Amino acid sequence: METMIEAPARDADRTRAAILRAAQQVFAAKGFAEARVRDITALAGVNPSLVSRYFGGKLKLFEAALDAALDPRLMTDLPKDEFGKMIVARFADEDDRISPLPMMFSAAADSEARAIAQRLLRERVFEPLKHWFGGGDADVKTARFMMVSLGFFAYRDQLPLAEFAGRVEPRLRQWLECEFQAIVDD
Amino acid sequence: METMIEAPARDADRTRAAILRAAQQVFAAKGFAEARVRDITALAGVNPSLVSRYFGGKLKLFEAALDAALDPRLMTDLPKDEFGKMIVARFADEDDRISPLPMMFSAAADSEARAIAQRLLRERVFEPLKHWFGGGDADVKTARFMMVSLGFFAYRDQLPLAEFAGRVEPRLRQWLECEFQAIVDD
DNA sequence: GACGTAAGTAAACGATGGTTTACATAGTGA
DNA sequence: TCACTATGTAAACCATCGTTTACTTACGTC
Numbered sequence: 001m002e003t004m005i006e007a008p009a010r011d012a013d014r015t016r017a018a019i020l021r022a023a024q025q026v027f028a029a030k031g032f033a034e035a036r037v038r039d040i041t042a043l044a045g046v047n048p049s050l051v052s053r054y055f056g057g058k059l060k061l062f063e064a065a066l067d068a069a070l071d072p073r074l075m076t077d078l079p080k081d082e083f084g085k086m087i088v089a090r091f092a093d094e095d096d097r098i099s100p101l102p103m104m105f106s107a108a109a110d111s112e113a114r115a116i117a118q119r120l121l122r123e124r125v126f127e128p129l130k131h132w133f134g135g136g137d138a139d140v141k142t143a144r145f146m147m148v149s150l151g152f153f154a155y156r157d158q159l160p161l162a163e164f165a166g167r168v169e170p171r172l173r174q175w176l177e178c179e180f181q182a183i184v185d186d
Numbered sequence: 187m188e189t190m191i192e193a194p195a196r197d198a199d200r201t202r203a204a205i206l207r208a209a210q211q212v213f214a215a216k217g218f219a220e221a222r223v224r225d226i227t228a229l230a231g232v233n234p235s236l237v238s239r240y241f242g243g244k245l246k247l248f249e250a251a252l253d254a255a256l257d258p259r260l261m262t263d264l265p266k267d268e269f270g271k272m273i274v275a276r277f278a279d280e281d282d283r284i285s286p287l288p289m290m291f292s293a294a295a296d297s298e299a300r301a302i303a304q305r306l307l308r309e310r311v312f313e314p315l316k317h318w319f320g321g322g323d324a325d326v327k328t329a330r331f332m333m334v335s336l337g338f339f340a341y342r343d344q345l346p347l348a349e350f351a352g353r354v355e356p357r358l359r360q361w362l363e364c365e366f367q368a369i370v371d372d
Numbered sequence: 373g374a375c376g377t378a379a380g381t382a383a384a385c386g387a388t389g390g391t392t393t394a395c396a397t398a399g400t401g402a
Numbered sequence: 403t404c405a406c407t408a409t410g411t412a413a414a415c416c417a418t419c420g421t422t423t424a425c426t427t428a429c430g431t432c
Contacts, residue, residue, distance in 0.1 A: 010397090010398060010399070010408075010409045010410070011409090012408075012409065012410095015409080015410085031295050032295070033219055033295045033296065034295070034296070034297060036388095036389070036390090037389075037390060037391090038389080038390090046410075046411090047410060047411050047412080048389095048390080048391085048411095049390095049391075049392075049393090049410085049411075049412090050409090050410075050411090051390085051391090052390080052391055052392075053409095053410090057390075057391075058389095058390065058391095105291075105294060105295075105340075105344075106294070106295050108291060108292070108294075108295070108340075108344040109217050109218070109219045109220070109291075109292045109294070109295035109296070110219065110220070110295070111220060114344070137357070139355070140355065140357045140358055140361070143341065143355070143358050144358070144361060146337070146341050147334070147337035147338055147340075147341045148333070148334075148337055149337070150336070150337045150340040150341055151332070151333035151334055151335070151336045151337025151338070151340065152333055152337075154291075154294075154333075154336040154337065154340055155329065155332050155333045155336055158291075158294040158300070169325070169326065169329070171323070171326045172326055172329050172330070175326070175330060195379095195428070195429090196378080196379045196380070196427090196428060196429070197379090198378080198379065201379080201380085222418095222419070222420090223419075223420060223421090224419080224420090232380075232381090233380060233381050233382080234381095234419095234420080234421085235380085235381075235382090235420095235421075235422075235423090236379090236380075236381090237420085237421090238420080238421055238422075239379090239380090243420075243421075244419095244420065244421090
């Protein structure tokens, strides 16, 4: 009977999920290259060897973590007439920093991780977004969206410059809102 | 007499310059993390140990290579009434890909290299650019410039997506020109 | 021409870190 | 109860790569 009350101490599914969750946090915080397998497994409270056993290695774990973090609905569920304001709010005010973009940037320095990031970004973000924009200019609109988004995150997170780091200056925020809104309005 | 006709086989300054030149190429092509000291010294035709002897290590060599590649005049020598067209031409049509931006991106994944890249970017690009823009909105203008530039390079070089990789689609190019021009016109 | 110093090389060193191997233990069915 | 398998751990493994050390060789000078 007591087996039904509490979960068994050894549960492969639970362990696997704990590793994946820890991986998302550590990869997001430190990037692919500087995230240590031992960091992730220590956070999950398990042995480092389980990364290879359950995921097939660090790279596959990164792929799983990135895949789990990518959700196109974060962009395509917004009303188009308020797209600018709302997407900036989502980007700038996100307190839980498990945004996938920093993970993507960190992957860019590693050729294998970059290949994975490229594929997932195209399949899970670029294509859905292009379909959501629609019309003959969908390609250009999506490219514009990617450039402004990548520029924003690169500027804010990867190269924190002077007093702009962290918060978003009001005039800059207004400009960003107009940029994003113009993409859907054009 | 023959010592005056041809340079001596052993010339520290020449060797140092050869290493620096090779470093610029290899760092630009492979990024900080994946560039091997042995790659650089092999290209320069010297022994790997000379990197530590002449530059104090890989990180210091990266700093020297990045510093040599950064030239603010690449942006601030343009006429303001044609800034948009000309800056895009400079970014997009640059056949020799020793643009410092890819080097900066690759540095972002390494905490030590990132600190160096941040400092050099601020001192050698951000501040001169801000001064060149001038006026009360110089901060915001510079930030806008950085975001669009970083977005462009991140999109084109770091995350080459589908058919946009390599060339720049004409409508996208036109949008970029307007973006950059708007920064100086506002 | 021998000598001392600077320039350069070859080889080994040592730290890092993902992965593998050998082993221990908890749950499960006959 | 007794295996048997799945789960997990500890420790060693092993490749990578920047760096250091010991040695060699060329150049300038007395």
